[in-house]
Amino acid sequence: MITKRIALFAAAAAMLMSADAAFAQRYGRGPVATVCAADINRHCNRLHHGRGEVRACLQSNWRRLSHDCRSVLRNPGGGQRWR
Template sequence: MKTLFTLALGIAVMTAASAYAQGTGPVATQCATDIQSLCSGKQHGQGQVRACLDTHRDKVSADCRAALDTTGGGQGKGPRR
């Protein structure tokens, strides 16, 4: 029984770590398609994906641009033109 509990706990921790590494916030959610098409080689969690999206700002979807404008470094700055 203890082994089963330990195994289940290990799987839960690995799943949570994987979700964190892939990004689960508003930018990751709203920009998923843009990330896949424009920034697929970038690492989540170190600012690489966001920097890539900012670089390709003119190509991202309106929903992605809104997420960039209202979170992290874009928070409170409003729409950029």
């Protein structure tokens, strides 16, 4: 009985975590938006999220970006890869 409850709880937690990650990606709080927040504010703050403008701006400012931001842009998980 307890094992069944633990399994159900684990399944529900996994579903919530994956839904939260999808929501974050869709609404600008994915890994790139989170890690690159300072770089976005510094170099791309007047651009709109969700249309590729911010990513293009970050790419055009590649050498000025922080090491962590460049790292997440190279390997953003399920997103697109650069360089």
